[in-house]
Amino acid sequence: MIHYALIFAFSCFGLGLLFNLYRIFVAPGVVDRVLALDTMVINIIALLVLYGISSHSGVYFEAALLFAMTGFVSTVAYCKFILRGDIIE
Amino acid sequence: MEQIAEIVISLLLVAAGIFGLVGSYGLLKLPDTMSRLHAPTKATTLGVGGVLIASMLYFWIFRDTLSWHELLITMFLLLTAPITANFIAKAHLHRFGNADDLPDTQTDHIWATFEDEAEELQPVMTRTTPKPAPPKADH
Amino acid sequence: MLRKLFPHPYLTLLLIITWMLLVNHLKLGSLVFAVILGTIIPIITAPYWPDRPLLRNPVAIIGYILIVLYDIVKSNFIVAGIVLFKPKTKLQSAWITVPLDLRTPEAITVLAGTITMTPGTVTADMSGDGKALLIHCLHAPDPDSVRDEIKSRYEARLMRIFE
Known part of the structure; x- marks a missing residue:
């Protein structure tokens, strides 16, 4: 049953x-x-964790954690650039 | 016991998938940028949160390893989602916003985004003692 | 002396817990390293955060977190319903001004984050003097009731925790 739920969530x-x-x-x-x-970053985190479940491996959590952090920092950097025209003043 | 766990995990995965899809669909459907901001910040957070809790339960019950990383990722997403939403809203106001469309602040100052444009950026929220107001000239 | 060594005791505690969750198993070595990190990082970052936040009632935070989690789940269903079933023309978006009674930066940050995560509202901006929040509502036929609910449901509780 988990198998079918996984396929549904993947799609x-x-x-x-x-x-x-x-x-x-x-x-x-x-x-x-x-x-x-x-x-997109949030969706990719979900896909990574789902792939971790389907391959019974815990390695993908580190990847998901790194993705969450880089995604947050890059969004903030984009917005800072739009707001101030510079990222680090 | 394992039967129940399987049902719970499957339900969590299906619900998470639906919420994640609704979040991305809202990005297409809603009419203006500020409305579109609502869909991803809310629907997607519960979407990813459901997946992460399902993963935690799965590894705990079927693999006998309790992993706390899911909890960390969930907490990180819950803490950062409001900050990115706020940043994007501010960027939108700065780029396309019109101060006349917004309601009045009901204080002496205008909204911070537009105040920044008028003068050089000052740190607003510091807890230093405020300067005494200059004495009013008598008429 | 103690104040110099631990400028932010709650931040130290949070860093220790985060590090222990990150290494994922309980060993004395990682606990020692967590304590070292939890001592050094607040000292290094202290110049950027000079004031220590006041917590009058730390136990009330747990009740607040439970309420917010319940509201997040509820808001997900509401927003999903609006996205899926409400036609574009019937959507009544609105800007709302919420005057603030909270004064400390930490409390206002928590309030703004809470508003963003709960039913159909996003914090967009703050007034220049930090006395009002600008909020965008996805679907609000009655904006005044939304403002009153924010003030009574979240701000009153935060007042009891922070001030």
């Missing part, structure tokens, strides 16, 4: 990634692209 987050990709290409402004990238 949901994969479809979500495609939606985000569409939003990155077709967006009214740069802020929407940053938002789509941020959502």
